Amino acid sequence: MFNEIIVTNFSAPTHQGTVESPDIKLSLGNPVCGDKVEITACCDQQKITQIRFKAWGCATSLAMANIFCRQVEGLTITEALKLADNHVDTMLGEIEPSQHHCLDMLKSLFNQLKAEEIVL
Template sequence: MSLGNQLDTLYRQVIMDHYKNPRNRGTLDGDTLSVNMNNPTCGDRIELQMKVEDGKVTDAKFNGEGCSISLSSASMMTQAVKGLEIDDALKLSEIFSSMMLGKEFDEGDFDLGDIEALQGVAKFPARIKCATLAWKAMEKGLKEKE
């Protein structure tokens, strides 16, 4: 098996793990930023909740329904933004968008971790909206907060 095929297999496993065992699925109590978004093309729907204190995302959870790409991306995104300053969370979202569009990107100081597993989605234009839904919800919520 070539290295490319091995990576594809590993990435599929990571995506399926986040889909079957989503991190941060549920709701937050108290004062939260809440954003509902959907992708009418395929029926993906997400409700994202974030706690933002002192300019930092202190917690994030999501609920929703959709395909494995959409829900695993939401799981990865909520993990990645916890503890980030608002500006850094938005910068990470820009990096993710570039990755989804197949553009060159500089991950800078960020460790993309599991998020890199979604790189292959760029080869399937119809699935990019699935992968970016949660990220767009996070951007919308944080930009309204500023």
């Protein structure tokens, strides 16, 4: 039911929490299943220096939030968006059809990050 990527990121999240005085705040929810994710991040000259998440929902959505944070921390927003363009469909590994809403949520986080690139 859950692949190793999802299990690892759900059972031992490395980026759970919040960032003090964030430069970026991302949030999304899925009205169908009730999943909710909030991301806070600090940036220094477009580089994401610290990023954390709070999430409520299924195991896959919590894992997805951790994966997003893990993947983009330490990158500039431009680098993160290039990563997303090339790898977003594989970041969660192979998922069941019932988990595909989390891939849509991951793509939405990257789209929100793209909007932040313009603001910063």
